[in-house]
Each structure stands twice: as C-alpha cells, then as structure tokens.
Amino acid sequence: MLDILISKLIIWFLELEYWGVFLSALGVFPTEISIALFSATSEANIFSIALVSAVGASIGSIPTYFLGYLFTEEKVYFWLEGRWKFLGIERSKVEKSKEQMRKKAFIYVFITRLVPWLRVVTSIAAGFLRVNLFIYSVGVFGGVFLYSLGIAYIGNKIGYNLEEIMRYIGLIDRWLILFTVGYFAVSIGYKNREKISKWILSFKKTH
Template identity: 25%
Template sequence: MGFILQILSQILFFFEKSGYLGVFFLMALESTLVPIPSEIIIPPAAYLAYKGSLSLTGVILSGVLGSLAGSLFNYFIALKIGRPVIVYFIKKYGKFFLITEKAFYKVENFWDNHGHISTFVGRLLPGFRHVISIPAGFAKMNLYLFSFFTTLGAGIWCCFLAFCGYFFGKNEMLLKEYLHKGSFGLIIFCVILIAFYIKFKLKK
C-alpha cells in the first residue's frame, strides 16, 4: 500500500509541474505499446482538477488528444513500415505458416467494411486499446474515419476515468470500486453494441 501511495504522490507531483502537457505526453505513450495504464494517468490528474490545480475539461481534452496522437503514431508505423514487411513476409514465407496473400487481403477487406466499429470498440476494451491502431494501419483504413472513431472511443474512456478521479479520487477504495464497475459496464456495452451491429448487418 505504501508503495502505491508513493507512486501516486509522484504522479500527482509530475502533473502539478507539467500540467496538461504531462497528461498529453503520458496518454500518447499509453496509446502506443508503452505499458502505462491510463487508469494511473487520468484519475490523478482529474483529482488535481477537483482540488483546483487543473480544469476537468482540460484534463479530458489533453487525454483525448494524447490518445489520438499515440494511436496515429502506431497507425503510420503499421502503414509505412509494418504493411510492406508483412506483405513481403507472406509472399516469401507465408506457405510455411499456412498464411496466403488472399487471407491477408480478406482481413484488409474486413477492415474496409468493419474498421469503424472495430476501432471504436477497441478503444474501450482493456488490452485492445493499445494495439487496435496497428491492424487499422495494416489495412489502410481511411485516416479520417480512423481519427474520428479513435477520438470518439478515447473521449468516452477519458471522460469515464476523469469523472472517477474527480469524484472519488480522495478515496482510494471507492475509486478502485468504480473503476472496476465502470470498466465492466463498458465491456457489456461493447458486447451489446457488437450484437446490434451484427444484427443490423445481417438484416441489411
């Protein structure tokens, strides 16, 4: 417990010094493959907003913009470097792994048709939000659509974390409880959304 409190105090000190730029920077790292959970970034910053050092709106905006920046970094790395490497690998060695160019282009076609819902839902799910921009880059998803649905998903996630930190940041037990309940609620929301999406597509 003392170790956790020490880390939390260091994060709070960091945000007191760096402000919104610090939130932006850490959330940008969180949206790449750097293992920094957003649960230890946004809530402490929102708690400072509760104390009056920052504004809640500023914390949310800097968090969302940071998430978008990190996601775009992954997207362009996958698009400019990862895609040519993957295509070359499949052409040369795919037969040894039972992977064909046709299968790769099927995945690409899937992303053309369902990339928007995949990107949006991926931003809300633990474990997926860090990597969802990589397949989008591989599949050359439309940049504007990618940015829109990334921002939408990141906005919902950052708002949730910020409200938790703002209202429950001074009580660690309550904060953990509502972060857990809220994360579980978002997973249920994603499952329901996907079910409706599939039903709509089948009916269409």
C-alpha cells in the same frame, strides 16, 4: 521500492496538471490514474481533461498505427499459406474481411478505444489495413474523449481515494468489455444471419 516510485510519478504528473494528463495519454503512464486524481483538484475541468487526454492519445497512437505497416500482406500470406496453413484461412476470405473492416474502420477504432487492452491491437490492425490516417485519428480522439470524460467525472466525484477510483475503473472496464464483445457478437450474427438460420433449421430437422 516500486510503490514509492509509482507514488512519486503520480505526484509528478499531478504537479504538471494538464501537461501530466497529456504526457500520460501518450502512453508513458496509466492515463486513468492521472485523469481521475487530477480531476479531483479545484483547478481541473473534466471537459478540458478529456480534450487534452484525447489529443495526447491521438498523437501517442500514431507510432503504433505505423507499426502495423510492417505487417505487409506478403508476410501475412506467407505465414497463412505456410506455418499457419493448418488454420484453413483462405486468401479470399482475408481479402473480404479486410474490405469489410476498412468500411467500418471508424466504428471499430472508436469502440475499441473504450477497452484498454484492445487499443494497441486495433492500432496495429488499422495500420496493416492501411485505414485512412485521418479517419483513424478521429476515431481515436472520439473514443478516448468519451472514456476520459467518464473517468474524469468519477475522479471529480470520488476525490483523492485511489483505491476507490481503481475499483470504479475496474467496474467500468468490465462493463465496456461486455458491451464491446456484445456489439461484435451481434454484428457477426447479423452479418451471418442467413447461415445461422439455415443451421438452426438443419439442427431442428435432425433432432
């Protein structure tokens, strides 16, 4: 029953062509499937698909962004200084982290748009941090455009083979996750390079 419903939805989105891509990018259906299958048609242009997908995702992410506004500083500090006090997170450290994240908001939003399961988290975080809405939207647009272009290219080359398309999408997502984790690991390591150097020297002396 579920398979039949999904198949009908896929057909419906394909019949809508670019509007189908736009609607799925709003968050009502897995965008990757709509993009990949529609890009296999003769009417499709992969750059136009990426553009429509980016516009849809930019609009669709705004409600999630404003959802982050519900997480006020007072509520967060209430939890950090109450039930979550055992975490040992100081207010000064949170403020410092917030300032650093605001400065690099565009990069964070752009990169995390390439990783599906991080998109919602980043949108909520951007809202909580009161990141400039224009900067946030440009980051979403750029990241989704690049991601959608890659998916559209794959769909255009593979054709109407959903199983093969999903295999490639899964492979791409795994590499993007590794890239994202690697980027943040290097960034954190570089930012704390002095502390790490001291820790290494201390470790060598004791061993």
